Amino acid sequence: xxxxxxxxxxxxxxxxxxxxxxxxxxxxxxxxxxxxxxxxxxxxxxxxxxxxxxxxxxxxxxxxxxxxxxxxxxxxxxxxxxxxxxxxxxxxxxxxxxxxxxxxxxxxxxxxxxxxxxxxxxxxxxxxxxxxxxxxxxxxxxxxxxxxxxxxxxxxxxxxxxxxxxxxxxxxxxxxxxxxxxxxxxxxxxxxxxxxxxxxxxxxxxxxxxxxxxxxxxxxxxxxxxxxxxxxxxxxxxxxxxxxxxxxxxxxxxxxxxxxxxxxxxxxxxxxxxxxxxxxxxxxxxxxxxxxxxxxxxxxxxxxxxxxxxxxxxxxxxxxxxxxxxxxxxxxxxxxxxxxxxxxxxxxxxxxxxxxxxxxxxxxxxxxxxxxxxxxxxxxxxxxxxxxxxxxxxxxxxxxxxxxxxxxxxxxxxxxxxxxxxxxx
Amino acid sequence: xxxxxxxxxxxxxxxxxxxxxxxxxxxxxxxxxxxxxxxxxxxxxxxxxxxxxxxxxxxxxxxxxxxxxxxxxxxxxxxxxxxxxxxxxxxxxxxxxxxxxxxxxxxxxxxxxxxxxxxxxxxxxxxxxxxxxxxxxxxxxxxxxxxxxxxxxxxxxxxxxxxxxxxxxxxxxxxxxxxxxxxxxxxxxxxxxxxxxxxxxxxxxxxxxxxxxxxxxxxxxxxxxxxxxxxxxxxxxxxxxxxxxxxxxxxxxxxxxxxxxxxxxxxxxxxxxxxxxxxxxxxxxxxxxxxxxxxxxxxxxxxxxxxxxxxxxxxxxxxxxxxxxxxxxxxxxxxxxxxxxxxxxxxxxxxxxxxxxxxxxxxxxxxxxxxxxxxxxxxxxxxxxxxxxxxxxxxxxxxxxxxxxxxxxxxxxxxxxxxxxxxxx
Numbered sequence: 001x002x003x004x005x006x007x008x009x010x011x012x013x014x015x016x017x018x019x020x021x022x023x024x025x026x027x028x029x030x031x032x033x034x035x036x037x038x039x040x041x042x043x044x045x046x047x048x049x050x051x052x053x054x055x056x057x058x059x060x061x062x063x064x065x066x067x068x069x070x071x072x073x074x075x076x077x078x079x080x081x082x083x084x085x086x087x088x089x090x091x092x093x094x095x096x097x098x099x100x101x102x103x104x105x106x107x108x109x110x111x112x113x114x115x116x117x118x119x120x121x122x123x124x125x126x127x128x129x130x131x132x133x134x135x136x137x138x139x140x141x142x143x144x145x146x147x148x149x150x151x152x153x154x155x156x157x158x159x160x161x162x163x164x165x166x167x168x169x170x171x172x173x174x175x176x177x178x179x180x181x182x183x184x185x186x187x188x189x190x191x192x193x194x195x196x197x198x199x200x201x202x203x204x205x206x207x208x209x210x211x212x213x214x215x216x217x218x219x220x221x222x223x224x225x226x227x228x229x230x231x232x233x234x235x236x237x238x239x240x241x242x243x244x245x246x247x248x249x250x251x252x253x254x255x256x257x258x259x260x261x262x263x264x265x266x267x268x269x270x271x272x273x274x275x276x277x278x279x280x281x282x283x284x285x286x287x288x289x290x291x292x293x294x295x296x297x298x299x300x301x302x303x304x305x306x307x308x309x310x311x312x313x314x315x316x317x318x319x320x321x322x323x324x325x326x327x328x329x330x331x332x333x334x335x336x337x338x339x340x341x342x343x344x345x346x347x348x349x350x351x352x353x354x355x356x357x358x359x360x361x362x363x364x365x366x367x368x369x370x371x372x373x374x375x376x377x378x379x380x381x382x383x384x385x386x387x388x389x390x391x392x393x394x395x396x397x398x399x400x401x402x403x404x405x406x407x408x409x410x411x412x413x414x415x416x417x418x419x420x421x422x423x424x425x
Numbered sequence: 426x427x428x429x430x431x432x433x434x435x436x437x438x439x440x441x442x443x444x445x446x447x448x449x450x451x452x453x454x455x456x457x458x459x460x461x462x463x464x465x466x467x468x469x470x471x472x473x474x475x476x477x478x479x480x481x482x483x484x485x486x487x488x489x490x491x492x493x494x495x496x497x498x499x500x501x502x503x504x505x506x507x508x509x510x511x512x513x514x515x516x517x518x519x520x521x522x523x524x525x526x527x528x529x530x531x532x533x534x535x536x537x538x539x540x541x542x543x544x545x546x547x548x549x550x551x552x553x554x555x556x557x558x559x560x561x562x563x564x565x566x567x568x569x570x571x572x573x574x575x576x577x578x579x580x581x582x583x584x585x586x587x588x589x590x591x592x593x594x595x596x597x598x599x600x601x602x603x604x605x606x607x608x609x610x611x612x613x614x615x616x617x618x619x620x621x622x623x624x625x626x627x628x629x630x631x632x633x634x635x636x637x638x639x640x641x642x643x644x645x646x647x648x649x650x651x652x653x654x655x656x657x658x659x660x661x662x663x664x665x666x667x668x669x670x671x672x673x674x675x676x677x678x679x680x681x682x683x684x685x686x687x688x689x690x691x692x693x694x695x696x697x698x699x700x701x702x703x704x705x706x707x708x709x710x711x712x713x714x715x716x717x718x719x720x721x722x723x724x725x726x727x728x729x730x731x732x733x734x735x736x737x738x739x740x741x742x743x744x745x746x747x748x749x750x751x752x753x754x755x756x757x758x759x760x761x762x763x764x765x766x767x768x769x770x771x772x773x774x775x776x777x778x779x780x781x782x783x784x785x786x787x788x789x790x791x792x793x794x795x796x797x798x799x800x801x802x803x804x805x806x807x808x809x810x811x812x813x814x815x816x817x818x819x820x821x822x823x824x825x826x827x828x829x830x831x832x833x834x835x836x837x838x839x840x841x842x843x844x845x846x847x848x849x850x
Contacts, residue, residue, distance in 0.1 A: 032791070113812055117801055124793075126823050209823045230655065230824050251846035258848035364841045366457070368549075376542055376844030385849065386840070387538055398551050398634045399655050400825040403840045415811070415828045416789045419801030421676035423683035424810065 048176030237267030473601030
């Protein structure tokens, strides 16, 4: 564990460079391990998490006590707190990632040229992934497992509020992985809470191949603004649900309630409801949302539907509440909905409810978001719900990978060309 | 053409922002055009290039005269110069891009979940592509055609030495495209040669989705260093060919000669020859290269093969000559070759020549380059040779697209989710 000991004479830039070089070297070993070997290593890591339960919970208790002393909010303390059940869930998640199909080695395409050259595009790991995250200690295990499964090394930089929990989880993971042949430097935890280390990670182009921020909007915004390394992230999830004139009123009601209120704090939660002026069930939908405890902020036409609806400001249309608050606008037809979404969408997830297939297909074609849905709750925007097994994050950028990003998004490819002596004329 | 008139009161940042917004608006129209409509527009653009032959060649003559007066090298003047044959080749290339399969709308995957949700990943255009290029005026037409075919808007920023040629080609393209319904702002030429406009493009994150630099190493290096927008590029093509102990001497000789000398100035040209110490044909290969007019710079063991081989410096192993110069090292076995390549490769294209399938497969698996080849000339590293029809460039980055990048690399995807009223439990 010599690598994990802070060297006070080493600058953050030098520290990150050293960790990154060690990680890249370890990754070349990991890249040569086959799928069963990586799976066995992850199962060993899960077993080590279970074996270290007492140490991990004791470390977590230190973090929780420090957080209470520092006056962390109840919500933050809840994210931070582990108990035997939560730790078992973390270990079980590592086991389940171990059992996901390994994307490495998959042939994306294969073609034979007229000259006999055979061209194959083959999935390979990206290399070294940097994860910058806040208070949830489960990210330490989740992200490490996804990276190892896909053959990537990972450099983890957790928040200071979870420092002891993260170190204990990391120690267990590394011991388990090493027992099955994964080099220790394949999963490294940045050993300092110096914020300059985050800056050094963001600047480490050529050393770190991709950075995934996991946390609140201010963390993601800082990473996106400062990074010279490619970032996989979403800043906002301002998700719209549009109830079209031809929406089935019952489905529309159920979808709207679920999209907003099932869980209000997730990025796939609906933040703006668009009611078509010709949709007959609008009053019932807003009434049910209000009755369900949701605050509604509407434009003039929406407010006419129910006196309990407050007035929306311009800022409301661009706000991700992550709470039981919803903005509501009445729009004129599909064009009105498309226009509102084009102006205010965060390109995360937007949905239409309609029995008119042509309208639904036009919505799916024209809305420029990573995920577009017809007749479903935006709360399905999730790697597990998409059948991907787990996700490293949801991306709203335009390149590489979009929407829920899982193992495949942690790979790239190379071209393998097999010839028999061909030369170019 | 009001958009193309420089406004001297507008800052470069404001200019690029305005052009980008116009381009993005135009792209939403282009994105809704189907494949035959885009093909027809490109054929109309090719016809306009032919119709404008006199104007384009006259504009080009102005550039060539200015270049001669400014003392441009013969090589640069040759890249700049158009004649009826070269202009016809440019038009024919636009026609051929029009006939390539349209990647937009292709389903990458489709799956039905147990709850009945149908998830499809569908290819869509990326959005607005920025092209920053130097003296070759053909890039104006090539890049515009590839972007339009894939539904992207493009912002072109050519070099000052080709300014009149680029304007004439651009005017023809836009007229042809517009005659078939493509908005003028789908293909825009930055109307100023102010270098600050390049900086503004590189900083236009959120307005320009991807930048492709086309030109010499200093241009690419500047773009990579300064860009806040994702860049698709390669800096160097330091391509290795390793002649393994089990290489067929005749194939090895033919491949080495072709990889180095067919064309020395392309990025896929071999720059370092690795001779296995046990390969019996090394003397014949270096002799033929020397006889063919190639300067060889070798390590001590290579120099022992022929007295005409000069001494390589450490810098030679990291040099892309783009000329009839080659560095030669003798290595010990496949491990020696892999080690040399890991240290010096630019991750572009590296090849092994061997009749030993296990050695070849290990090379293909372990060399970390965008293109790895067995028993073929590295000069095949080209979109046309890969069957992609044309290429916007060759990329050595790790994300999004690697190796020759063509129409598919100019697309991204979105998730389309089709439900029947599903809500998340």
